[in-house]
Amino acid sequence: MLGGSRLWRHPDFLKLWSGQTISVIGGEITALALPTLAIFRFHTSALVVGLLIGSQRIAFPILSLFAGVLVDRVRRRPVMILADAGRAIALASIPLAFALNVLSLAQLFVVGLAMGIGNVLFDIAYLAYLPSLVGQADIVEGNNKLTSSFSIAMLAGPGLGGVLVQLIGAAQAIGANAISYLVSVLTLAWIREPEPLPREVSARTGVFAEIAQGIRLVVHHPLLRSLLAMVTVDSFGFQLALPVFLIFFYRRLHLTPAQAGLIFASLGVGALVGSVIAARVVAVLGLGRAMALGIAGSALALAGVPLALFLPAVPWLIFVSFVDACAITVMDIQQVSLRQGVTPSHLQGRMNATFRTLFWGVWPLANFLGGLIADWTGPVSVFLIAAGLRIIPITIVVVSPIGRLRSYPAAAAQAGGISSNW
Numbered sequence: 001m002l003g004g005s006r007l008w009r010h011p012d013f014l015k016l017w018s019g020q021t022i023s024v025i026g027g028e029i030t031a032l033a034l035p036t037l038a039i040f041r042f043h044t045s046a047l048v049v050g051l052l053i054g055s056q057r058i059a060f061p062i063l064s065l066f067a068g069v070l071v072d073r074v075r076r077r078p079v080m081i082l083a084d085a086g087r088a089i090a091l092a093s094i095p096l097a098f099a100l101n102v103l104s105l106a107q108l109f110v111v112g113l114a115m116g117i118g119n120v121l122f123d124i125a126y127l128a129y130l131p132s133l134v135g136q137a138d139i140v141e142g143n144n145k146l147t148s149s150f151s152i153a154m155l156a157g158p159g160l161g162g163v164l165v166q167l168i169g170a171a172q173a174i175g176a177n178a179i180s181y182l183v184s185v186l187t188l189a190w191i192r193e194p195e196p197l198p199r200e201v202s203a204r205t206g207v208f209a210e211i212a213q214g215i216r217l218v219v220h221h222p223l224l225r226s227l228l229a230m231v232t233v234d235s236f237g238f239q240l241a242l243p244v245f246l247i248f249f250y251r252r253l254h255l256t257p258a259q260a261g262l263i264f265a266s267l268g269v270g271a272l273v274g275s276v277i278a279a280r281v282v283a284v285l286g287l288g289r290a291m292a293l294g295i296a297g298s299a300l301a302l303a304g305v306p307l308a309l310f311l312p313a314v315p316w317l318i319f320v321s322f323v324d325a326c327a328i329t330v331m332d333i334q335q336v337s338l339r340q341g342v343t344p345s346h347l348q349g350r351m352n353a354t355f356r357t358l359f360w361g362v363w364p365l366a367n368f369l370g371g372l373i374a375d376w377t378g379p380v381s382v383f384l385i386a387a388g389l390r391i392i393p394i395t396i397v398v399v400s401p402i403g404r405l406r407s408y409p410a411a412a413a414q415a416g417g418i419s420s421n422w
Contacts, residue, residue, distance in 0.1 A: 007141050012193045013134055017145055019187025020126075023084065026180025029161035029173055030091065030115075032264060034108065035246050036257055037094075037170035042105045046379070050243035050371020054364035055112035057239075059120050061361030065211045067124045068353020072210070072346060075195045076129035081188050083122035088181035090114035091174050098171035124356060128348035131340055132196055143337045144275055162261020170257075214350025223342055224351065226400035227335050230393040232359040234295055237389035239366035240373075241302060241382055248305070248379040253313045263317045270322035274329025281330050288403040291334050295394050297327025303387035306380040338402075 007013045038044045038052055071079055090111045097103040134142045164173035218224045249255045249263070274294075282290045301324035308316050343351045374382050397403050 007134060007145060010134065012191045013142065013145075015187045015190050016126075016130075016133065019184040020146060022187075023177075023180045023184035026177035028264070028268075029164065029180075030177040032161040032246075032257070032261055033165055033170040033173040033177075034112070035243070036165055036260075037174070038105065038108055039246060039250060040170070041103075044105070045371070046244060046247045046374035047368075047371040048105075049247060050367040050369075050374075052108060052112055053243050054367035055109045056116045056119070057360060057363040057367065058113065059116035060363060061357055063117065063120045064124065064353045064357040064360060065214070065350075066207065066353075067120050068214055068350040068356075069207050069210045070121075071125045071128050071349035071353075076125040076132075076349075077188060077191065077195050079125040080122050080129065081185050083118040083125070084181045084184045084188070087115055087118035087122075088178045088185070090118070091178040091181070095171045095175035095178075098169070103171065120356065120360075124349055124352050127336070127340070127352040129195070131345060131348060133191075133193065139337055139340050143333050143340070144278065162256075162258040162264075165257040165261075210350065211353075214347060214354050217343070217347055217351055218354045221342065222401045224339055226396060226402050227339055228355055228358060230291075230295075230396045230400075230402065231335060231355070232362060233396065234390055234393040235359045236362045236366045237299070237386045237393075238302070239363045240370040240389070241305075241386040243367050243371045244374045244379040244382045245305075247374060248383075249317075252379060253308060255313065259314055263314065263321055266318040266321040267325040270325030270327075271329045273322075274326040275333065277326075278330045278333045282334065287334055287338075287405040288397060291331045291402060292394050292397040294327045294329070294331025294334075295390055295397070298324045298331075299387045299390035299394075301327065302383055302390070305383045309380075338405075 007017075035049050035052060038049060042048075044052070093107070094103065094111060097107055130142050130146070131139055161173055164176065218228055246260060249260045255263075278290075281293070284290075285293065301320040304320045305317065307320075339351060339355065340348065370382050370386070373385070
């Protein structure tokens, strides 16, 4: 189940997994509550919503490469604990300011910036930490189970967030996320297995030289290079549409926050199903074809969102959201496992940082453009443009070495001794 059973008997992985599930549920509450707070309290436009979402991503292109060097030089778990504690403090400031009647739109942007910094540090550290915690043999199972955390979060978080926003208000709902990050801090601190010291480097050549080493690995490795191009273009397409969803739901379809939460919860059902069937899809189609199919299914679902104007809106949006999440989860588990599997341990942080810098780095620009286009032409055109752009990553998979992969052992063979050269 969820990619294997060995890690069910790994107590420290279970601590990481449970804490992350709780904190990601809280994150999904905020993903709904923060823009909802801006839309209803400050009457923001689609452009401002795009900028607010983009503020949570601006740290990605600026800090990711430096964070990669950091997590390759130090133990990764303390970095994760620090990032979660910082995110908890930032989010807790919102309900406090609301209670004191001093909450402003500027504060929402500052909190967004702080969350982005915490996200960069945590994400790069945890991706580098996982292989050392579970071992190379269990990476796919670990990624499957951690992906299921996001599935459960998308299932429970938005629905819970929509109900909380209607019952207690968006600011107070965000406070629940602060508590969830504190839970994650405690579970991380509870892990007992000692983390190995980072590999000693006899003569460090400086931060920028170490950054360059990670970039060279990705650029020169045919699989990593192709994966980076694929996920960058694909994420740009999806992030173009992301700021427009709530504007479309609230102002064109006149849905309530609870209905919006229910729709987003169906993403969790789809992602959970995707994580369960991912291994079977790869076994039937092969690794490369499974990834291409995942992107294609997600793109078609995104193109179908505007049909909610003509069909029963909530049932239709629940269906397309389910298809979207199920398809993209099949792809995402494979791309993360592939790049972890072909990267040497001492370069995991910098490899992930190089990926995050580029494919996370386009998110703020995509969020801004999505909001801008929606203000000019309406949200429907944004959904169609975003879906159309995702033809490009499908093409990248088909024409690159990814498309020829049948299995993970084939990927390891295609690595061609890269690990020994780094």
